[in-house]
Every structure is written in C-alpha cells, then in structure tokens.
Amino acid sequence: MKNHKIYIDKKCYEKLMDCMNIQHVTDHRGEYIDLDLFYRDEWLLDSAVIDNIVERKGNWDVYLVFAHIYNPFKMIKKKISKCISLQKAELAANMMRRLAAKDQRGTLKIDQSLFHSCNN
Amino acid sequence: MSQTKERIISAAIHLFNEQGFVNVRLQNIADELKISVGNLAYHFKNKEAIVARAYEKTGEELRTILGSYRASPDLRDLDSQLDAYHQFIKQYPFYFIDILEIKRNHPHLHEDRKEFIVKMRVQFEKRIEYNQSRGILKMELDKQQIAQLADNLCTMVTFWHTSQAIKDEFDDLCSFKCSVWLQLLPFLTIKGKEEYERFIEPGLTVI
Numbered sequence: 001m002k003n004h005k006i007y008i009d010k011k012c013y014e015k016l017m018d019c020m021n022i023q024h025v026t027d028h029r030g031e032y033i034d035l036d037l038f039y040r041d042e043w044l045l046d047s048a049v050i051d052n053i054v055e056r057k058g059n060w061d062v063y064l065v066f067a068h069i070y071n072p073f074k075m076i077k078k079k080i081s082k083c084i085s086l087q088k089a090e091l092a093a094n095m096m097r098r099l100a101a102k103d104q105r106g107t108l109k110i111d112q113s114l115f116h117s118c119n120n
Numbered sequence: 121m122s123q124t125k126e127r128i129i130s131a132a133i134h135l136f137n138e139q140g141f142v143n144v145r146l147q148n149i150a151d152e153l154k155i156s157v158g159n160l161a162y163h164f165k166n167k168e169a170i171v172a173r174a175y176e177k178t179g180e181e182l183r184t185i186l187g188s189y190r191a192s193p194d195l196r197d198l199d200s201q202l203d204a205y206h207q208f209i210k211q212y213p214f215y216f217i218d219i220l221e222i223k224r225n226h227p228h229l230h231e232d233r234k235e236f237i238v239k240m241r242v243q244f245e246k247r248i249e250y251n252q253s254r255g256i257l258k259m260e261l262d263k264q265q266i267a268q269l270a271d272n273l274c275t276m277v278t279f280w281h282t283s284q285a286i287k288d289e290f291d292d293l294c295s296f297k298c299s300v301w302l303q304l305l306p307f308l309t310i311k312g313k314e315e316y317e318r319f320i321e322p323g324l325t326v327i
Contacts, residue, residue, distance in 0.1 A: 005232075010238055010242065013239055013242050014242050014245075014246070017189065017243060017246035018246065020189060020190045021190070021246060021250040021253070
C-alpha cells in the first residue's frame with residue numbers, strides 16, 4: 001500500500017507551537033487559587049446522599065443527589081450508571097450511595113423544615 | 121531497508137555532497153560502491169528513486185531536530201537546536217547547497233523541503249515570542265519584527281554552508297552559533313543577558 005504523506009497547515013503548526021510555549025510557561029510553582037476547587041467542593045463533606053432511580057428508554061438510570069445538610073437548596077445531581085432491571089438499579093444505587101456518603105449508616109439527613117415550604 | 125540499500129544511499133549522499141547533486145550519475149554511485157550498475161539498478165531503478173530515499177532519510181533527521189522544540193525552558197533550548205542544525209548541515213550539505221537544482225528537477229521534493237523550512241521558521245518565531253513572554257527578549261519587538269528576525273535566523277541556517285563554501289572557510293560550529301546569537305544579542309534584556317552569559321557564552325568560547 002502506498003504511504004500517503006500528511007502535511008500540517010502552517011497556521012495549525014503555529015497553534016501547536018503556541019501550546020508548547022504555554023506548556024512551558026505553566027511549568028511553574030502553583031498558586032493558591034489553583035487549589036480553589038478543594039474549597040469550592042468542601043461543602044460536599046457535609047452532604048446527605050440520596051439515590052434516585054429513573055426509568056429512561058427501557059433502562060433504569062441511577063442518580064445520586066448530594067444535598068447540603070444545613071442548606072438543602074444547595075445540591076447537585078449526578079448520573080452514576082444505568083441498569084437493565086429495576087432490581088439491579090436498586091442494588092447499584094444502594095452500593096453507590098453507601099460508597100459516596102461520608103457517613104455510611106446514613107445518619108446525615110436533610111431536615112425538611114429547612115425548605116420552608118408552605119402547604120397552601 | 122536492506123543493508124545494501126542503506127549502503128547505496130550513504131554512498132549517494134556522500135557523492136551528492138562531494139560533487140553536487142546534478143553531477144552524480146548511477147555509474148558514479150556504482151563505482152563508489154564497487155558494484156555494477158545492473159546490480160545498483162536491481163535495488164533502485166533510477167537516480168530519482170535514490171534521491172527520493174535520500175530525501176526521506178534527511179527528512180527523518182530534520183523531523184527529529186524539529187521535535188526537540190522546547191526541550192529545555194531557557195536559552196539552552198535554541199542553543200542545542202543550533203548544534204543539531206549545524207550537525208545536519210555538515211552531514212548533508214547538498215540539502216541546502218543544491219536548493220535550486222532540486223527545485224527545478226524535483227519539485228515534489230522541493231515541496232517537502234519547503235515544509236521543513238516553514239516549520240523551522242515558525243519555531244524560531246515562537247521561540248522569540250516565548251522568550252519575550254518570560255522577559256528574556258525585549259518587548260519592543262512587534263509581530264512584524266519578530267517575523268523578520270525569525271526569517272533572518274532561518275536564512276542563516278539555510279545558507280550558512282553555502283556562504284562558508286564561497287569564502288573557502290572552514291565551517292566550524294562556533295562561528296555558526298556566534299553568527300546566529302549575534303542576531304539576538306541586541307534584543308536581550310538584562311535578565312536575558314545574564315542567562316546568555318551563564319549558559320551560552322561559555323559554550324561559544326570553549327569550542
């Protein structure tokens with residue numbers, strides 16, 4: 001088979017070299033701001049983990065909801081996996097929740113009154 | 121590639137360097153290797169095939185040199201690449217001396233070389249920009265001047281051997297590197313001069 005040569009465009013090569021330059025510029029001591037993600041996600045340590053199973057396109061999607069125990073409005077929902085049966089999804093959800101939760105016994109709970117919801 | 125083919129290419133490159141690319145015939149290569157032209161033609165059917173393979177070989181070497189971009193975060197990076205370029209120029213002078221002949225007779229090979237020269241130029245340009253960003257070269261240099269300076273450096277590398285051959289002078293690494301660095305010296309900042317004196321200057325005087 002004949003080998004076909006691949007040429008790289010000049011502009012593309014320039015961009016590549018720019019990236020190489022940036023790579024070297026970033027090769028310095030880090031700043032405290034780089035560690036911000038740890039502080040930003042610190043609230044997750046005090047969060048209750050709730051599993052949530054949703055049927056979608058013939059599969060059962062497993063979601064985990066992380067909600068802050070003092071401010072339940074602060075929450076994130078992540079899709080963890082999908083299973084072909086409800087039983088498997090429940091088992092996977094239970095295992096994932098126990099893995100993700102800080103307190104595996106599940107004592108970290110959200111106080112419903114914190115939502116200040118009005119029944120009227 | 122077989123050992124015989126490798127020997128043929130080495131002999132051809134040797135003759136291209138000695139006699140010039142146009143003056144070498146298959147007979148000369150066969151004589152150099154002490155084999156018959158028929159035997160030579162068994163491995164490479166014509167001179168074109170030999171030239172193409174020789175160019176592939178030089179291309180591989182050039183790719184390795186270009187691949188060493190930003191191997192070190194200071195001026196030593198450019199210095200080591202100049203060493204490599206000089207080594208290449210000495211090993212394959214025909215690559216730069218016979219530029220026009222190759223352009224006329226083998227335009228497709230010329231395209232390959234043009235690509236390498238463009239990359240070399242881009243690398244010089246980006247190196248200047250990089251050294252500007254870390255305060256080694258003066259910031260007064262604008263985009264156009266950087267491009268011009270990169271062009272000058274590229275011309276110097278490409279035509280260095282030719283200019284030395286015209287003057288009948290011995291082509292040594294020190295004078296090559298001095299000439300290239302002289303282009304950059306006026307644009308070095310105080311920090312740049314310190315780095316130059318620390319890393320580059322000792323190497324230029326020792327050689």
